[in-house]
Amino acid sequence: MEKVIIVRYCEIHLKGKNRGYFEKVFMNNLEKALTGIRHEMRKPSGRYVVENFDEERADEIVGRLSKVFGTHTLSIGYKVPADMQSIYETVRSIAPAEGTFKVETNRGDKKFPLTSMQINAEIGGRLLSDIPSLRVDVHDPQTVLNIDVRENGTALVFGGFVKGAGGMPVGTAGKGMLLLSGGIDSPVAGHMIAKRGMVLEGLHFHSYPYTNMQAREKVEELARILSEYTGGLTLNVVSVTHIQEEIHRHCPEEMMITLLRRFMMRIAERLCKATGAQCIVTGESLGQVASQTIEGMTSSNAVVSLPVLRPLVGFDKTEIVERSRAIGTFETSIRPFEDCCTVFLPKHPLIRPKLSEVEAAESKLDVEALVEEAMASLEKVRF
Amino acid sequence: MIYLDNAATTVPDAGAVNAALQYLQPQGFYNPSALYRAGFAAHKAVEEARKTLLSLLAPRGGYELVFTGSGSEADNQAIFSCAHRGNFVTTAGEHAAVYNTAKELEKRGVEVRFAPLLPDGRVDAAALLSLVDKETSCVSVIHVNNETGAVNDIAALSAAVKKINPSAAFHSDGVQAFGKIFFTLGQDIDLYTVSAHKIGGVRGVAGLFRKKGARLSPYIFGGGQENGLRSGTENTFAIKQFELAAQKKFSSLKEDLLRVRSFNAAVRQGLDKNIFRILSSEEASPYILSVSADGLRGEVLLHMLDDAGVMVGTGSACSSKNRYSRVMLACGLNERAADGVLRISFAATTTEEEVSRAIPIINSCAAALAERTK
Numbered sequence: 001m002e003k004v005i006i007v008r009y010c011e012i013h014l015k016g017k018n019r020g021y022f023e024k025v026f027m028n029n030l031e032k033a034l035t036g037i038r039h040e041m042r043k044p045s046g047r048y049v050v051e052n053f054d055e056e057r058a059d060e061i062v063g064r065l066s067k068v069f070g071t072h073t074l075s076i077g078y079k080v081p082a083d084m085q086s087i088y089e090t091v092r093s094i095a096p097a098e099g100t101f102k103v104e105t106n107r108g109d110k111k112f113p114l115t116s117m118q119i120n121a122e123i124g125g126r127l128l129s130d131i132p133s134l135r136v137d138v139h140d141p142q143t144v145l146n147i148d149v150r151e152n153g154t155a156l157v158f159g160g161f162v163k164g165a166g167g168m169p170v171g172t173a174g175k176g177m178l179l180l181s182g183g184i185d186s187p188v189a190g191h192m193i194a195k196r197g198m199v200l201e202g203l204h205f206h207s208y209p210y211t212n213m214q215a216r217e218k219v220e221e222l223a224r225i226l227s228e229y230t231g232g233l234t235l236n237v238v239s240v241t242h243i244q245e246e247i248h249r250h251c252p253e254e255m256m257i258t259l260l261r262r263f264m265m266r267i268a269e270r271l272c273k274a275t276g277a278q279c280i281v282t283g284e285s286l287g288q289v290a291s292q293t294i295e296g297m298t299s300s301n302a303v304v305s306l307p308v309l310r311p312l313v314g315f316d317k318t319e320i321v322e323r324s325r326a327i328g329t330f331e332t333s334i335r336p337f338e339d340c341c342t343v344f345l346p347k348h349p350l351i352r353p354k355l356s357e358v359e360a361a362e363s364k365l366d367v368e369a370l371v372e373e374a375m376a377s378l379e380k381v382r383f
Numbered sequence: 384m385i386y387l388d389n390a391a392t393t394v395p396d397a398g399a400v401n402a403a404l405q406y407l408q409p410q411g412f413y414n415p416s417a418l419y420r421a422g423f424a425a426h427k428a429v430e431e432a433r434k435t436l437l438s439l440l441a442p443r444g445g446y447e448l449v450f451t452g453s454g455s456e457a458d459n460q461a462i463f464s465c466a467h468r469g470n471f472v473t474t475a476g477e478h479a480a481v482y483n484t485a486k487e488l489e490k491r492g493v494e495v496r497f498a499p500l501l502p503d504g505r506v507d508a509a510a511l512l513s514l515v516d517k518e519t520s521c522v523s524v525i526h527v528n529n530e531t532g533a534v535n536d537i538a539a540l541s542a543a544v545k546k547i548n549p550s551a552a553f554h555s556d557g558v559q560a561f562g563k564i565f566f567t568l569g570q571d572i573d574l575y576t577v578s579a580h581k582i583g584g585v586r587g588v589a590g591l592f593r594k595k596g597a598r599l600s601p602y603i604f605g606g607g608q609e610n611g612l613r614s615g616t617e618n619t620f621a622i623k624q625f626e627l628a629a630q631k632k633f634s635s636l637k638e639d640l641l642r643v644r645s646f647n648a649a650v651r652q653g654l655d656k657n658i659f660r661i662l663s664s665e666e667a668s669p670y671i672l673s674v675s676a677d678g679l680r681g682e683v684l685l686h687m688l689d690d691a692g693v694m695v696g697t698g699s700a701c702s703s704k705n706r707y708s709r710v711m712l713a714c715g716l717n718e719r720a721a722d723g724v725l726r727i728s729f730a731a732t733t734t735e736e737e738v739s740r741a742i743p744i745i746n747s748c749a750a751a752l753a754e755r756t757k
Contacts, residue, residue, distance in 0.1 A: 209686030245755050336705075344756075 005050040010072040026169040070169035077158025090157040100137035173197030177277040185283030187329040192311040202235040215337035227383035239377040261300040290349040390728035396583035399627035406620040432626035454578035455480035457591035461574040465552035469518035470494040474506040475713035503664035504533030527559040532671030541571035562632035573597035579625035588621035644669040653742035676723040696726035
């Protein structure tokens with residue numbers, strides 16, 4: 001009786017002729033998630049089975065695979081010889097002590113002497129006589145005991161499902177540059193986009209010495225958590241200190257954030273071109289703060305030609321917080337370090353910047369030189 | 384790098400580390416509770432250290448010493464032991480180990496009374512004494528404040544407290560005073576906290592001096608070490624190293640004080656008066672000098688100084704929580720000034736050359752920051 005893990009995928013089954021491509025990327029991502037753990041992975045029709053691993057690591061394997069986008073559900077099961085006695089003993093070992101149940105059989109091996117219905121009846125009947133406190137409920141059972149008779153003379157027996165991350169395999173939907181601030185929103189935005197299959201790189205802006213090393217450490221921790229979902233993540237870190245100082249010196253105080261956002265977008269677009277990313281992803285949510293108005297977004301979109309994806313644009317803060325908790329970034333995001341130093345934060349930021357005024361204010365700056373200088377500060381950290 | 388953050392921690396005295404290393408090595412690592420000769424020798428070593436430290440701080444006798452794992456632990460144990468009924472009187476200028484313990488007591492239903500500070504950082508003695516009454520179970524007053532260096536006259540304060548209420552326990556956090564200013568324990572101080580790592584000791588060991596008979600309860604239960612007051616196998620290496628470092632520090636206390644006073648004066652003199660305001664009073668412990676660069680952010684300046692080779696402390700932080708020092712605000716500083724606080728702190732190991740090199744660096748970094756954020 002060997003322990004195995006069964007992985008089922010989500011939307012891939014809706015795919016037509018290119019389904020093979022999606023399956024291949026998904027399997028590669030599953031393999032990558034298990035780096036460092038001895039195992040073998042097979043793909044009988046429509047699902048993946050992980051075998052031949054150290055049984056003590058089963059929960060760890062399930063934990064890692066459940067975070068791989070494309071995973072619908074997982075089960076820990078057992079591989080046994082496809083004979084009724086072995087199957088029954090295994091089902092018996094995982095059956096609950098009481099409550100309602102049903103047995104569900106999938107018979108891939110059509111030569112097996114019993115039909116699916118006969119197997120259900122036979123195994124279910126024996127369970128009922130062995131465990132008197134069990135009852136059958138075929139409509140709404142508390143436990144479903146699954147038997148999967150395969151064509152190679154083995155059967156899989158399992159009960160219960162672990163929910164997977166859902167979505168599409170990362171690597172099937174292009175590449176994006178995620179602006180990662182250290183707050184609650186941007187990791188959630190990254191998670192949502194990666195969930196649709198996009199490969200991400202992160203981009204963090206710091207303003208040392210106005211921000212500190214703890215703030216940087218926090219962002220690195222967020223990138224590390226995200227990387228568990230995205231199959232690794234490269235974090236690009238760029239200093240905008242001098243840009244902020246120059247804006248502070250030459251431009252109206254209330255335009256600090258508006259102008260800084262434009263610089264961030266320009267730098268992000270340069271990095272996109274350098275890394276092959278096709279879009280910029282941000283955690284902006286309409287109206288959440290002064291810079292996240294439609295006018296603010298228009299002003300920052302105006303300096304880039306690549307699409308800017310804002311998956312949280314229609315989300316309330318409470319919804320974002322909920323997702324942040326679910327993906328495990330919330331506790332890190334709320335560590336109290338400033339990410340964009342308040343030394344330069346205006347008391348009353350511009351809520352509805354007019355593009356013409358923004359451009360006029362910006363004309364006092366040597367934009368190209370400042371962007372170049374910022375790009376020269378680029379550091380890369382890989383997770 | 385020039386290290387001027389000695390109030391945070393000091394470099395462990397290398398001679399003391401070397402001499403105490405035997406307690407980490409095969410010849411001396413034994414458990415002091417063990418009954419064979421080697422264990423007994425370790426026990427003797429701990430008792431010897433206890434005796435030495437008692438002779439340094441309580442030469443007239445009448446005190447015991449309980450080794451703890453940290454100054455914070457000693458403060459917690461002292462206060463939780465004494466302040467469980469009536470009211471607890473303390474000051475607005477306490478270290479977090481006392482302040483947050485007081486906050487916890489409040490949550491548990493004990494009335495806590497905070498005495499205000501004078502602008503120079505000392506507690507307002509009259510106000511403190513007016514808060515003490517027959518219901519007061521404990522009074523805790525920091526000896527030398529860790530941010531301003533302000534020295535409270537705890538001998539006089541404890542005597543005055545006892546006059547009002549002889550049964551009130553008097554505790555003082557002496558972490559920044561021990562081995563740095565002239566002081567020995569007088570009869571009215573019941574409990575007094577010290578810590579090794581502020582005077583060349585290593586972290587992980589501290590002590591609570593206890594007047595014989597003063598109330599003290601254990602908070603860590605176990606094998607009954609430290610007379611049942613603080614269970615846990617003794618850290619013989621750290622305790623011995625503490626003993627040796629303290630011995631050395633006390634033997635040069637006077638010369639160190641004179642030297643550090645001259646460093647302090649040089650910095651007071653040398654800092655650009657257009658940028659910096661000196662916060663610590665002339666009477667404060669010379670080991671700690673707080674200044675404020677009005678309008679600049681202390682932590683930003685700290686990072687620039689770090690890059691320029693000088694390590695100092697700060698009273699503000701680039702954090703949405705605890706942005707301003709509670710103690711600085713209690714001294715009457717406004718938020719703008721509290722934002723720009725730097726703490727420059729010296730040790731016996733600080734050299735004149737370091738201080739004279741640091742002064743122009745501090746001035747030029749502050750000037751540069753003022754220019755960059757103009």
